[in-house]
Amino acid sequence: MGHHFELQKDIELAATPDQVWEAIATGPGLDSWFMGRSEVEPREGGRSSLTMAGHTEEATVIAWEPGKRFANRTTPGPDGGFLAMEYLIEGRDQGSTVLRLVQSGVLGDNWETEYEAMKAGWDMYLGTLAAYLAHFPGRTGAPVAAFRPQAGTPDQVWAAVAGAFRIAGPIEEGQRVRLTVDGLPPIDGVVDLAGLPTYVGVRTDDALYRFLHSGTDRGNVLVLGHHLYADQDPAQAEQAWQAWADKLPIA
The missing domain is CATH 3.30.530.20 (START domain)
Structure with a gap:
């Protein structure tokens, strides 16, 4: 039986909301700090994909508000498992931005191990996002x-x-x-x-x-x-x- 979960992370970034949006809601932007290779169709209802180690996972864009909110969700599998991602962008003074990541879904029997791995992994990837925006702005990785x-x-x-x-x-x-x-x-x-x-x-x-x-x-x-x-x-x-x-x- 699947286990519902929700994971939330907040990070302040030395970048404008538009720079953060480019990094989290476009294929080249995601490729510059996240795992694997990503593609994003820029519209609500569009398709997004993540390819890593020869495996491609596809999702549907369920929220597309440039500079504010981006979200996608995978199609539930036979066991009901799925993953949903939501990014919320809030501009702050002096050109900084707070990004809130919310990941949720249904995990399988070994959900505790998967959940702890995701928590630690997001700390690394969000740290990488911060480094990318601070040290390599405007460049594609x-x-x-x-x-x-x-x-x-x-x-x-x-x-x-x-x-x-x-x-x-x-x-x-x-x-x-x-x-x-x-x-x-x-x-x-x-x-x-x-x-x-x-x-x-x-x-x-x-x-x-x-x-x-x-x-x-x-x-x-x-x-x-x-x-x-x-x-x-x-x-x-x-x-x-x-x-x-x-x-x-x-x-």
Whole structure:
């Protein structure tokens, strides 16, 4: 039997309502900070889609109020499960904006694990949205993803990632990192997100790099979800990052 849920997150963003709207209600905008690749038909009743790891999930746009409110909802499955997303935009003084995210729907038997994963995941993605709007306004990011199932426990994975970052000890926000990925230019940046044991983010002058651990109950998957804002071949970068994830020495 399905379980109804609702999850709400608020964040203040250093951007205008129009900039936030472009980021949350258009395909190129979503590609610049969210998971996978998105398409949005710009009207109420239109279709939206999210493609990730070869799977596409489609939804119907149920609210379209530019600069104010955007919402969509997937078609219920045979078990009654569905997901609905609503973004509410409120402009504030001095050009800032408060964004309220409301996600709701029906989850299956393992709903507690899925719910906790969504809560942690949204903290990372909204942090990425804030970084995108603050540091890369007006630019479009190309999404790059890689996956390593059964990578190891969180402690094992983050120790390996810290080693790759050339960090001795725990990963903390503000630390400088240097990372080498075969086939790509050297990466010099700063840790801008440290939501351990779930996620870590690194910001450079031309990219946002995101590393996520799914949790033991969800297969110990190491997920890489990056956004490139420079002139770089996303397909080549994706191949290089997949090879990096596959070869990462996890003890």
